[in-house]
Amino acid sequence: MTIRTVLFDVDGTLVDSNYLHIDAWQRAFAELGVPVDSWRIHRALGRDSGQLLRAVAGEHDDEWDDRARALHAKHFRELAPRLRAFDGAADLLRAVAGRGVRVVLATSAAEDELTMLRSAIGADDAVPAATSADDVDEAKPDPGILEVALRRADAPAAEALVVGDSVWDMTAAARAHIRSVGVLCGGVGAAELTDAGAREVFEGPAALLEALDRLL
Structure with a gap:
């Protein structure tokens, strides 16, 4: 099976940002008078923000949800100086591209957050x-x-691979009929990732880099 395109999640996969997101969301919820345990936020990271809000804070109106998103964005910007790429992240992206395989970042983060994450990786x-x-x-x-990522890469699902750290990454890949592998650096266990569809699980980008020739 030939891999011609790799779709990378970013938060928790290439950048050590998950726990900063937890902090930012927890501060946002506290300001809105809805204290939430951090583990519940972690379990929902990587999901669509509307789903995350409902899962951890319950049902609220659109205005409340928009306020929560804005507060999260504010606090995440304040925490952004602490963002760092995982060891091997930039090298991994360059190694994939160097083998003639297309690299696409495919994240549930908003565009302004993606800009900060890309800056932390430094491999544009x-x-x-x-x-x-x-x-x-x-x-x-x-x-x-x-699916948008595949269109931008002009790539068929059968020749693509998804790399992610959450069960939501694996589930999305399965629904798009794309093979996937998981990484543990986002804080989700190997069994959960494989149960959600990951064909193999690695510790992080550096370990994935070591296995790259076999995977591609």
């Missing part, structure tokens, strides 16, 4: 295309982001 020279939550009506686990 290897990334010809990217998609974000701003490109679709609903983010992961809906497959729309991955």
Whole structure:
């Protein structure tokens, strides 16, 4: 099976950002008078923001949801100086591109957050295309982001591979009929990732880089 395109999730997959997102969401919910345990937020990370809000804070009106998103964005911007790419992340993207395989970033993050994440990775020279939550009506686990990514890469699903850290990444890949592998650096266990559809699980980008020739 030939892989000609790799679709990378970003938060928790290439950048050590999940726990900063948890902090930002927790501060947002506290300001809105709805304290939420951090583990509940972690379990929902990677999902469409509307689904995350309902899962961890319950049903609220659109105005409340918009306020929560705005507060999260504000706090995440404040935490952005702490963003760092995982070891091997930039090297991995460049190694994939260097083998003639197309690299596309496919994230449930908003476009302004993606800009910060890309800056933390520092490998835009290897990334010809990217998609974000701003490109679709609903983010992961809906497959729309991955489908947009395939169109931008002019790539068939049968020749693509998804790399992600959450069960939502694996679920979206399965719904889009794309093979997937998982990484543990986002904080989700190997069994959950494989149960959700990951064909193989790696510790993080550096471990994936070591296995790259076999995977591609």
